[in-house]
Structure formats: C-alpha cells, structure tokens
Amino acid sequence: MASIPGPDACPPTVRLNYPTAKLSLFLLLSLSSGPHYLIKKDRERKHRKPASKTGLPVWMLGMGAGRWEEDMSHLLALLFRQGVLDEHFMQLQQLQDESSPNFVLEVISIYFRESEKLLRNIRTLLLDRECTDYRKIGVYLNHLMGSSSSIGANLVRNVCVAFRAASEHCNWAGCLRSLAVLEHEYCYLKNKLHELFQIEQQRVLAAGVRYHPLLQ
C-alpha cells in the first residue's frame, strides 16, 4: 500500500514498502506534465497529473478514480482498432478472478519471457547466412505464434505468419526483414501492455483511497 507524503503532516492512509518510493512519489507529484507520449495522435486527451491545492494530485483524493477506467478502456480500444489485440485478450481478462487476482499479469510476464527467448534464438539462427536452419526458425515461429494467440496478440501473430512464409522459402534477407518487423511489433505490444498495467495499478490505488482526512 502506498503512503502519501504530502507537505502537511497528515496521517498516511496507505503504506509503502520501498524506501525509495517516497522520493519517487515526490518527483512524480512535482511533474506538471503527464505521459504525453501516449497521446501522440489523441491531443484531446487530458492525460496528466494535476495537483490539488493541498499539494496532492487529484487522483489521490479519490475523485479521479473513474478517469483510470476511462484511460484503460481508451487504450484498449486503440489497441483493438490497430489490430494489436483481439478478443482473446478479453477472454484472458475474464479468466482473472478472486482466486488469482494477478492472473493476467502472470500470464503476460510468462509470455514476455518466453517470447524474448524465442526472438533471441531466431536472431541467433539468422546470424550466418550460409548455415541458417530455416526449419528450426519455423519451429520457433510456430511456438511464438501459439503463445501470441494465447494472449490475443493478433498483430504479432500475423507478422509471424509472414515470417514463416519467408523461412519456408529459405529467403535470408526476407527473414531478416521479417525479424525486424517482428521485433518492432513485439516491442510495441510490450510497451502498450506495460502501460495498461500501469493504468491498472493506478486505478487500484485510486480506488483504494476513498477518504482523505483533509476533505472530511
């Protein structure tokens, strides 16, 4: 639980476990701008962390809790529109329940770990033009396709399909190009999913802070 080190000596409602957290939160609060890299094309989104008169950001006062849900749904809609995610991601989210509250996070962490291994392996295989084992690349790609389909990573999966075609034709240059695209799309997906998790974290925090002594 996070403590709120405001300038006033108010009793903290939540506690942090990490010593560096106070400093980081301070820095966070001091920032006047929000993560605008998120809104490259959506300028109308007011995505920032405004501070209240008491020095605390509004979301911490429990009044901006709805914003995070809105943010999350907005981001998800964007990803769906772009074809990065598909309905299997929703199914994954539906699997999460009280018995496994971090299910989605765990699954996606496993996915990242495994996918990166696979991508590394593929890259290693493509190092030498002469003795590239295309069949093995195909095997790795199948694995990656399967994993990506499990979390609903539609775009990564489609790129894998194209890559697989290049590997079946033993086209080294084509494979390298496809690998570049694959890595790029994978990084994009990873970033977006991280954002999603951040928003979720903040939403949980905001939902946790319902009452503030100063407001009562």
Place this chain on the structure above:
Amino acid sequence: MQMESSSASSRVESFPIGLRVLVVDDDLTWLKILEKMLRKCSYDVTTCCKARVALDLLRERKDRFDIVISDVNMPDMDGFKLLEHVGLEMDLPVIMMSVDGETSRVMKGVQHGACDYLLKPIRMKELRNIWQHVYRKRIHEVKDMEIHDINDDIHILRSGFENFDDRLFMSTSEMISLRKRKDVDTRDFSDQDLYDSATVKKARVVWSVDLHQKFVNAVDQIGFDKVGPKKILDMMNVPGLTRENIASHLQKYRMYLCRIQKQNEARDFTGNKQPDHSPEDHSVNPGIQNPRTSGGHKSQNIQGLDMIDDFQESELNKQDVLPEKNKKEDVHSQKANNSPQPGPPLHLEAMLPHSDHKQVYPSMSKQKGWHESVLLRQFMQYPKHDHEPFSLLEDHSHPTQTQEPLVSISSNEKEGTEFNIKASVVNRKDRHMKIISTTAYADDSVSTQMEQVNSKEFGATYEHNKLISSKEQHYEQSRVHDLIPPSIYLNTKNEVDLIALPEDLNLPYLQGFGCVENVGFNGMELHQYNSCASLAELQNNWYDEIELNCEYWYDPLEYPLLDECLFA
C-alpha cells in the same frame, strides 16, 4: 484407498465435475491459461511441459487420469507419438491441440487415434465439452461388451440350426431381440449405470510387454488376414482376458501397422525423408549406416514393441541368437510389409547380438534429447538374449540413460564380438559431441553476453544484448545494417539523444528502452510491476527521457479551464 474411493464416488456422482485432465504442452503461456480455464470448468488439472514426464505420470498410475490434452509440436517427443503410446498402453481419450489447422495434420491426428483436434487459440467453451469424449469411450466399451456377447449368441444359435429357414427365422428374431436389447440398454444407461461403470473401472487391461508379445505371436500364428478376437483369445490362453479387450487392442494394432506401412511406403518413395524423424536423428544418421537402413532402423524402432517382445519371449542364448532372429525378422518383415531393406538390418543385427536392449525402450521413453541414446538406439535395436525379460512398457525405475549405453558397449566388448562396432560408435559419439559443441557455441556466446548484463528487465536486456552482440559481430552487421534499421539506431546512438526518429516506427519506445538501459537504471527491478514504487520510478525516468525526445509537448496554456476545475 478409502479416500480415493470416496473421492472417486463423489467425482462420479457429479460427472463431469472433477474430471481428471492431464495437459501436456511445451508452451508455458498456454499451459497456464489452459490450467485456469479447466479449473474454471471444475476439472481436476495436472499440467506438464515435457512429454516424457507426462508419459511417466501416466504410467505410474494407470487410472490417475480420465483424459489427456496434448500439443502436437513438442521438442522432446512428437505429439503423435505420445498419442500412440497413450492409446496403446492406457487407452485414454487424447485430445490434440495445435496452432496449425491444416487438413493433413488434423487427419494425421485422427489416424493416430486422437478423439479430437483443437485449434489454438482455444476458447473456453471448447474445453467445457471435453467430458463427452470420456463419456463416449465408456459407453462404447460397455456396448462392445454387449455386442460381442450378442454376436456370440447369434453364431451359436445359427450354427446349431440345420434348417436354413429356421436359421433365417432365428436370425431375424435374434436381430429384433438384439435391437430391443440395445434400445433397452441405451434407455437404461442412466446415471446409475455410469456410476457403476465408472467406479468399477472395468479392469483396464494393462498391455504389458509379455501380454502384447503373446498377442503378436497369436496373430502371427493365425495369420494376419484370418485373425479374429476369439481365435486370438483362445490361442493366447490368458486367464482374465476378455474378448473385447482383445478386439479393441487388435483394432489399435491394425491402425498402428497400417500407419507404419504407409510411413514405410512414403519413406521409400521419397527417399531419405522421414516424417517423424526428430532433428537429432537426422544429424546423427549420416555416417556408417546408409540412409535407407537408417530409415529402416527407425521403422524398426517404432515397431520395436513387437520385435522386442518377440525376442524377449524367446529368451534365447548366444548361440541361438542369429538363426532365431533371422526367422523372427523375416516374420516381421512380411507382416509389416517392410520389404525395402531386410538385408542390412539383419546384417547389423548379426553384428550386435548382445547389444543391450535394456536401453531401447527406456531410452525412448526417457530420452532427454541426447543424441547418444538415439544413436545407440539405432544400433542397439536387437535385444540381448541372456537377459531376463522385464516389462519394458512399465519399467521406469531406470536410473540414467546417458551413461549406460557406454557401459553396455564396453561390456559387450568383453565378449569379444564388437570391437569395430564400439570404435565406430565411439567415433560417431565424438563427432556428435563436436556437433553439439559447435551448435552450442553460438548459443553460449549470446548467453554469456547476456549474463554480463545486470539489468533484470527483459526488454532492456534484449535490446542491450542486441547492442553487445551487434558490436561484437559487427562484421556480420555490416551486411545486415541496411536491412535492420533498429539495429543501426541501437548501434550508433548509444548515448546520443534520440531526437530525429521516424515516427511511424514508434521507435521512441525502443529507444526509450535502450536509453533507459544506457542511462543506467543500475539493476533496478523493472519487472516487478506489482510494486507501485518501481512503477513510479519507471515513470519518473521515462518522463525524463521521453520529455526530451518527444515531439508533442504538453502546453499548460491549452487547458486553462480544466486546470481550475481540477485543482481543488
């Protein structure tokens, strides 16, 4: 035992709740998701990422699972092979899964005996209905029993009647009564019956090596074309074995042989190609054996069950080995229609009369992908005869596999017949070790570089790794630079501000990661997303970097009204 039976009865009463499922898949993401989905369906799930381990689990207790779900593409054992083993040994329904939905693959799955073939991504509703396969199998087993009994009755009655008309009359009435009986059965097939059949667990026959071998002997003696369950049963003369056990086993055996035949034909047709060949086999095959024989050996391997059983049963000693083996080999060649290379296999077999067959099945079942055991499997097809028979299919208390082959070779050597074989085997092993070491080299170089990197964040690690590896292999990269823009960026812009970046590549993210790494997170645990503190730190650093690089700047003057509202 009491607990088991009570849990068994409670499970059965609320069928399909508590269905015991074994999931085998090398993809950890899917394993986790499937486990969760199946738990939500109130099934009892066990997961496994290695096929060998799964087989061991299944063999250790035959009635521990009701159904098996397995992926098709697995590194240590082909999914179809696993399917075969499970079908032959344990007679459990097996569902295959794959990301590949090509008709040929699905057909192959069905041919190998899969009762269903699911396409990834799998939806939860597809998993809800897997109990139908368990149910169907149970019903069919009971019905088979009924039908066999009825058929027998009909035969007896028919043969008893001299008069043709009477016979006809009898047969039609029998048919009517048969149908009536069947209807009654289906109607009566209520929960009570299911309960009985499920708890009684109709003594699943364990087709041990001995039993299977007797079966094969019986089939041989009768003649493959004229064979029938009753004849086999009589010939086998095993107490407690019922006709339907034999019938179902015969059916499986036939399917199995057909498939082997087709494989052999396909192989001969296409030359050296082998559909189910594992990659390790391919790398080791060239050399002493010519391709055809290696193919032959592989097929011998798959049929190893039969051959080894035969050989085992005979318990021959050294002198009788060769002639006996030749005879059996011929029988098998005929039976399996494995005409291509009867010569060479026999020849090699003659060379290795005492190879330790102990290694064959256990090495197959416990093969950890070691080339040695595969290699030696190729050689040591033919069992040792001064060796007491044991149940190959069930003996899994074998310690290790990788060292024993060597030992067995040396013990053979003592008997003074395989000097040249040993030498050649050892040579191949050395060569093979070299092969392993060279392939491992590439991986090692990458992995050691990785270990140098302290960062725990996988994305950053990955990017950083690319940096390092790209630096060290720049001579490669020089060819590759023009093909991989991101590499270029990462290579050249280590510490430099990443300002002019093409927007469409979303490279700020990439660079953000790379930058973050270079700026020096100093081993911060970025992967702990549960902790909001690290999250905050992460955000903090991102803001520092991205602010400088991003093209869109936050303009406080743009939202004056909002500011007033929000600032409480």
